[in-house]
Amino acid sequence: MGEGDENFQRVADMFLKQYKNLLVERFREGGDNHRFQRLIQNNSFARDLYDKANRFSTIYENASWQSSVLETLDLDLIYANVDAMPRESEEQYPDNLVKELLRYFKQDFFKWCNKPDCDSCGPGTSEQQEPMGTVGPNNDEARYECSVVELYRHNVCGTVTRFPRYNNPIKLLETRLGRCGEWCNVFTLILRSFGLEARYVWNREDHVWCEYYSKYLKRWVHVDSCEQSFDQPYIYSVNWNKKMSYCIAFNKDTMIDVSKRYILKNQLPRDQISEDDLKFLCNFVTRKLRSQLSDKDIYDLACQDSLEELGYFPTKTDAKKAIKTQAQGRESGSADWKGERGEDGS
Numbered sequence: 001m002g003e004g005d006e007n008f009q010r011v012a013d014m015f016l017k018q019y020k021n022l023l024v025e026r027f028r029e030g031g032d033n034h035r036f037q038r039l040i041q042n043n044s045f046a047r048d049l050y051d052k053a054n055r056f057s058t059i060y061e062n063a064s065w066q067s068s069v070l071e072t073l074d075l076d077l078i079y080a081n082v083d084a085m086p087r088e089s090e091e092q093y094p095d096n097l098v099k100e101l102l103r104y105f106k107q108d109f110f111k112w113c114n115k116p117d118c119d120s121c122g123p124g125t126s127e128q129q130e131p132m133g134t135v136g137p138n139n140d141e142a143r144y145e146c147s148v149v150e151l152y153r154h155n156v157c158g159t160v161t162r163f164p165r166y167n168n169p170i171k172l173l174e175t176r177l178g179r180c181g182e183w184c185n186v187f188t189l190i191l192r193s194f195g196l197e198a199r200y201v202w203n204r205e206d207h208v209w210c211e212y213y214s215k216y217l218k219r220w221v222h223v224d225s226c227e228q229s230f231d232q233p234y235i236y237s238v239n240w241n242k243k244m245s246y247c248i249a250f251n252k253d254t255m256i257d258v259s260k261r262y263i264l265k266n267q268l269p270r271d272q273i274s275e276d277d278l279k280f281l282c283n284f285v286t287r288k289l290r291s292q293l294s295d296k297d298i299y300d301l302a303c304q305d306s307l308e309e310l311g312y313f314p315t316k317t318d319a320k321k322a323i324k325t326q327a328q329g330r331e332s333g334s335a336d337w338k339g340e341r342g343e344d345g346s
Contacts, residue, residue, distance in 0.1 A: 024295045027302065031284040039281060045272035046281055049248060049255070053285045056200045056250035060192040065170055069193035072173050078104055091216045094196060098212050098223060099230050101194070105187055106228045113177045114334040116163045118154040128155050137164060144171035180226050180332070184208040187225035198223075199249040201258060205242065205268070206341065211249055211258070213304075220249075220308065222261070226332040237264045240330050240343040245270050248282075253293065253301060255285040256308070 039046045078100055085096040118125040129152040137146040145167035152161045165181070166172055169189045172182050184200065188210050191198035197213035199220065209224040222233040229235055236242045245268035247259045257278055259270075273281075290298055329345030330338045338344040 020295070020299050024298050027287060027290070027298055031280070031287050035280065036284050039277055043273055043277070046277065049281060050285065052202060052248070053250050053255045053289075057252050057255075057289050059169070060189050060198070060200075061252055065189060066193035068170055068173060069190055073104070073109070073190070077108075089216075095214050095216050095221075095230075097194065098191070098196065098214075098221075101187075101190060102223065102225060102228045102230060105183075105190065105225050109176060110183060110186065110225070111177050112183075112226070112332050113163065113179060114337060115152055116150075116161050116177070118152075118157065118159050119161045120157050120159040121154060125154060125156075129153070129161065130155050132160065141166075144168040180207055180209075183225045183332075184210060187223075191223075197251070199251040199254070201247055201249045201262075203236070203244055203262075204246040204272075205244050207236065207242070207343075218307075220258075227330070233261050234264055236262055236343075237266050239328050239345060241345050242266060242341075242343050243268050246272070253286070253289045254305075255282045255289070256305075257282055260311075 040050055078097075081103075082093070082097050082100045085100070087093060087096055113126075115126045115129040115131070117123050118129060121128075132151040132153050134148050134150050137149050141149060141162075141164040144164075146164040147167070148165050150163040150165065152163065153159070154161065165178070166175065167181075167185065169185045172178060172186045178185075185208075188198050188200045191210060191212055199211040201209050201211055203209075209222065209226075209229075211220045212223050213219070214221045217231075221231045223230055224232075224235070227235065232239075237244060243266040244259070244263045246257070247262045249256050249258045290301060293301070330343040333341075333343075335344065339346070
């Protein structure tokens with residue numbers, strides 16, 4: 001390298017350092033707390049999102065829970081299957097791990113529940129169950145973050161069976177039963193337990209899924225454990241023909257509106273909060289979540305945010321071609337249930 005090149009490199013390094021310092025300094029200035037308080041007080045949708053951010057930024061970071069996951073899953077089987085998968089480089093190994101976790105979770109570990117089996121008559125009796133409505137949890141059920149219990153009466157023996165909708169992922173590791181809420185809840189914890197960067201994605205029209213940050217693809221990747229789906233963000237609005245308004249992602253250091261990634265058609269009105277207020281809320285919460293991070297981490301995440309905001313897709317995948325997949329309905333759930341939710345592809 002010549003003297004001129006060395007001078008150029010020194011100047012470039014100097015400007016980059018100044019840029020990093022400026023970016024971090026502006027980030028650490030914080031947001032408009034008065035505007036935030038006013039928004040939370042006056043907008044119920046903003047309050048709901050803020051409550052979700054508080055929950056999903058902490059719940060999956062429990063080291064004891066992560067240990068319980070690793071003690072419960074069949075790690076030998078999982079890693080043997082991952083090791084047998086082809087890969088271009090070691091950087092692709094985590095992507096293969098996520099794909100195997102999707103397979104293992106859906107095929108071997110967790111069970112979908114349209115209706116529970118009868119407590120008296122046992123397995124294979126769910127189709128003979130008649131719904132009786134919902135009640136509140138008893139004391140034991142409430143211990144595991146259960147807010148509602150579905151009741152079913154067996155039309156042969158008359159036994160009433162309770163189906164508690166637990167929100168505690170460790171309890172769900174025991175029951176291994178549920179619908180999309182339970183599936184996503186446990187699977188997000190599983191991803192974090194393997195040291196993978198993960199987000200919980202909430203959709204206002206009653207579905208939830210995950211995102212995983214792929215260092216191989218250098219972006220966030222859609223992951224749906226109910227469908228064993230990896231990198232198929234089009235499946236909801238295109239394959240299911242689902243109508244949606246808001247899709248918001250949460251994790252330990254970010255709250256972000258990812259609606260544009262998933263709502264490719266069938267856009268419902270976004271009238272719960274102004275777009276400016278939603279952007280402000282996401283930025284304010286994100287600043288708060290990252291306030292204790294190092295300057296380097298803040299800068300790295302800001303760069304990652306900028307690429308995401310630009311809709312950056314590396315050439316290793318072509319999301320636009322994937323959208324042309326032939327439409328089909330949702331895989332998980334009964335036909336009646338999918339039809340009621342508008343997720344059957346019709």
